[in-house]
Amino acid sequence: MSEGTIKKFMFVNRKAPYGTIYALESLEVVLITAAFDQDVSLVFMDDGVFQLKKGQQTKGIENKNFSPTYRALDGYDIEKLYVEEEALAARGLSEDDLLVDVIVMSRAELGKLMNDMDVVLSF
Amino acid sequence: MLHIINKSPAERNALDSCLNVAQDGGVILLIEDAVYAATQGNEAEAKLRDALSRFKVFALAPDLEARGMGDRVMEGVATVDYGGFVDLVTEHKNCQSWL
Amino acid sequence: MKIAVTINEGPYQHQASDSAYLFCKAALEKGHEIRRVFFYNDGVNNASSLTEPPQDDRNIVTRWSKLAEEHKLDLVVCVAAALRRGIRDENLAPGFRISGLGQLVEAGIEADRLVTFGD
Numbered sequence: 001m002s003e004g005t006i007k008k009f010m011f012v013n014r015k016a017p018y019g020t021i022y023a024l025e026s027l028e029v030v031l032i033t034a035a036f037d038q039d040v041s042l043v044f045m046d047d048g049v050f051q052l053k054k055g056q057q058t059k060g061i062e063n064k065n066f067s068p069t070y071r072a073l074d075g076y077d078i079e080k081l082y083v084e085e086e087a088l089a090a091r092g093l094s095e096d097d098l099l100v101d102v103i104v105m106s107r108a109e110l111g112k113l114m115n116d117m118d119v120v121l122s123f
Numbered sequence: 124m125l126h127i128i129n130k131s132p133a134e135r136n137a138l139d140s141c142l143n144v145a146q147d148g149g150v151i152l153l154i155e156d157a158v159y160a161a162t163q164g165n166e167a168e169a170k171l172r173d174a175l176s177r178f179k180v181f182a183l184a185p186d187l188e189a190r191g192m193g194d195r196v197m198e199g200v201a202t203v204d205y206g207g208f209v210d211l212v213t214e215h216k217n218c219q220s221w222l
Numbered sequence: 223m224k225i226a227v228t229i230n231e232g233p234y235q236h237q238a239s240d241s242a243y244l245f246c247k248a249a250l251e252k253g254h255e256i257r258r259v260f261f262y263n264d265g266v267n268n269a270s271s272l273t274e275p276p277q278d279d280r281n282i283v284t285r286w287s288k289l290a291e292e293h294k295l296d297l298v299v300c301v302a303a304a305l306r307r308g309i310r311d312e313n314l315a316p317g318f319r320i321s322g323l324g325q326l327v328e329a330g331i332e333a334d335r336l337v338t339f340g341d
Contacts, residue, residue, distance in 0.1 A: 005331050012219060014140065025263055025303060032323040036331065046140055086143070111144040115124050119330040120219040122338060123230055123263060127337070155237045205248035212335050213223050213254070220338040222230070
């Protein structure tokens with residue numbers, strides 16, 4: 001039975017938004033997982049850090065701008081957003097460029113965190 | 124934990140990302156196009172050889188054979204069939220697919 | 223052991239569905255339980271009954287249907303992802319059912335392992 005079981009779920013986001021649908025559909029799973037009262041962590045690595053870039057304007061590509069949803073995660077009690085330090089640096093980004101408060105971590109620290117998870121999902 | 128990679132190192136950075144993040148003692152399973160990484164003479168060979176001191180590395184034999192690379196597996200990489208893939212999953216507490 | 227599987231890519235274009243199928247078959251042969259196979263992203267296209275590959279090719283869709291029938295597998299297609307891509311009850315292959323994303327989360331909670339196959 002799933003009732004009462006709390007597992008550690010990690011969502012690994014390594015892809016940029018809009019070029020493919022993965023970022024958006026990953027976010028949809030994240031929201032549902034929170035509704036199940038699970039222990040949710042989001043990790044943004046590699047190009048996944050672009051998902052959190054401030055100032056996304058999607059009118060010109062006629063796509064829904066889903067980036068405000070990251071700001072709403074707080075309301076779903078999802079507060080563990082981890083961002084790969086090296087990925088930011090490699091893309092000319094800093095924490096100030098991101099649209100939400102995050103915890104910046106080194107790759108090694110992220111690896112330790114990942115080891116500790118029950119379920120790791122990546123899209 | 125088990126790390127599953129399915130993309131050629133010449134096409135995607137999945138192997139690099141995994142090697143950067145995975146903790147020592149982890150196990151890496153190469154499937155689909157990732158099996159090319161474990162073949163002799165591939166430009167990823169040196170990288171993977173270095174990784175062998177930190178990780179156990181497996182490659183899926185049916186994927187190697189399908190690509191005509193069954194006889195080119197580099198030393199130190201073990202091959203498994205789908206049953207072995209299942210065993211690797213059950214033997215480890217969790218797994219991450221580096222998509 | 224209870225194993226759950228997620229498939230995030232459609233048939234033929236990517237190897238994901240083939241790998242997942244062969245993985246499930248091997249797990250069942252070893253006596254494990256496949257708790258659920260969840261189809262997400264373009265993976266929902268694995269459930270289209272309109273799929274018609276050439277005769278000398280494997281039929282990925284009917285292969286899943288057959289495995290589901292033989293082993294009473296729970297093949298779940300995400301409703302939101304399915305509607306986006308034109309998969310509905312009218313063209314759903316036997317053995318599949320359309321349901322919510324909660325089924326994926328539930329599988330993650332209930333299964334001992336969850337393995338993702340994608341691009």
